[in-house]
Amino acid sequence: MSSLDMASKYQASIFLVFTATLLVAVNGVPQVPCYFIFGDSLMDNGNNNHLHTNSKVNFPPYGIDFPDGPTGRFSNGRNIADVIAQLLGFENFIQPFATARSDEIIKGVNYASGGAGIREESGQHMGERISLNNQIKNHRITILRLILLVGRGSLVATRKYLHKCMYTVGMGNNDYINNYFVPEYYKTSSLYSPEEYALLLVEQYSQQLQALYTYGARKFGVFAAGYSGCTPGMMAIYGMNSCVDSINNAIVLFNTLLNTTLNDLNNKYPDAKFIYIDASLQYPTDLNITDKPCCEVSSSIDGKGNCIPDHIPCSNRKNYVFWDAFHPTERVSIIGGTQAYKRLSPLYASEAISLLIDNDQSHVSDV
Template sequence: MTSFVKALILMISSATLLCFAHSVPQVPCYFIFGDSLMDNGNNNHLVTTAKANYAPYGIDFPDGPTGRFSNGRNIVDVVAQLLGFENFIPPFATARSDEIVQGVNYASGSAGILDETAEHMGGRICMNQQLTNHAITILQLVDLIGNGSSARVRQHLNKCIYTVAMGNNDYINNYFYPEYYQTSTLYTPEQYAEILVKQYSKQLSTLYQYGARKFGIHGAGYIGCTPAMMKRFNTNICVDAVNGAIIQFNTKLVTALGDLESKLSGSKFIFIDPPLGYSSDFNVTDKPCCNISTIIGEGLCAPNEIPCDARENYIFWDEFHPTESASLVDGARTYEALSSFYASEPKGSFPISAV
């Protein structure tokens, strides 16, 4: 862990959750696409087992259970705080018109690159639908800041940071779930990674066409080391077959991002490596902090049960998702990786027109 990241963690740990900063944000807007690692409430009203809007989720968050799959802040909350936004980036499901100028969070628990991923869990907002939701936001922005002109909105979006984190569920809730999906019998890990990255590249190209230029793309995590996947494979060590498939996906993704950057004029793609390990400050690295439900979706907390006390010592909150403490580390790493996007960006944003 770099000294810069350590300093960021110290700063963000002591910052209030209710008011982040009194200065202008370092970029005018921040848009978020992803899965449950980023979701902050988009799944709350869906018919799905991928929900986190109940206690003990949010036990360390001032608003309680909001739909975040954590005891407190998630990774993008930390990034938004470090970027200097006054409030967390709102979920698309509830974002007001006066909020969307500074960004929207489209992430959805169980979402994947492929439309069919996690269909056994019920409702979810896959990457293609998240793109559709972003198009809806852009139409709203045309009225809010463009005075009817899409060109002015595009100028605004060109300055925004876009972070995207997809691929985890295409393995957790597709390729490595043969009870529901045939992908692991139809494709080798390499072939499947090629299919995912090809589709992902098209989706990122669509974001570019909408006006995105500054992309922070999270690599898929080493999900073979999550308690849920170790339980699924009946082992107490990381599942090499799962992590090996993830490495193939990330390797192909890095190459694809380089190709996109060379083809899409003015674009910049930053690949954000998944963490290989954490500071020794985390004493519990293979067990969840909350009691796991046997009724609700796989690996999620049992409703209304008391979690562990020393949450700062745990990496995993439930069997898939990190604690707030781990997200402080990952969020600071992400912020550092994105530094070229905000270091040279002039401060300020378009005013909201009267509506």
């Protein structure tokens, strides 16, 4: 390809992103018709509220900066999926599967569950959670409802609708910090080396992503696992004042394999796009990079690492990275969500142009 052709291609891509952004600002049309979210506590917005689990946070001070108060989000405010939804132009937050009504699922569903993992047993010592396999089963239930709502009884028409939707998936964190690195509850670390375990996880993850493809998903944003060894909770468990290298090194193995696998899936399914979203963030200088969470956290087995109910958190929340012992503040979610949104631009730009032409929706929300 000549330098002139490359320049033209670059200019075209910039034009698409610009037009997509302009579409939201001027016409109020979401850049994709619907957004489906799969993940763990970093994206859960209420699916765990009625489960028998220690991994739920529908009490203050959680939600202290969220318009509706404590909703089940593991944050003082919005989580990363909320930020992405707003940047995509949705007027309302994507609703959790547990409570979403029929008129809401047309815009998408959040299936994420605190404590959930790629493996079925991950997080089971904390109680009930909705594993990725079960989140995918819940998505099948949603599709059956959508057949009547958008497909007029046609599965083919419904799948065409799903082809246009955004899918983000963020799993793997609990397969390490609530499985592999908790030998008192799980045998995985004695059965598999870190290399073997990463390969096992990514192979299963690939099958799960391909199941979503079979059901109609075509636009995938797949998050790398976070560097959990740097959370206050894991540093406290290991009695360290710095990141736990053994955990982060294992997660690097997983992320490297995941990135390679997504490239393989792109080659296998040319009509789909699998985008890898890195876990590393660029923080502004005013953020307090510390192992201390903003809220006072519980040390009891019941709710270990969660904010103590009704305790007053720090007042300068915008300057903290960690809200509790494992989860980021809203400020960090805004940074991460914005970076993810930019990374996802190949998935929403072309769709936004199509929606601009159709101009049959009017929804907007700003971060």
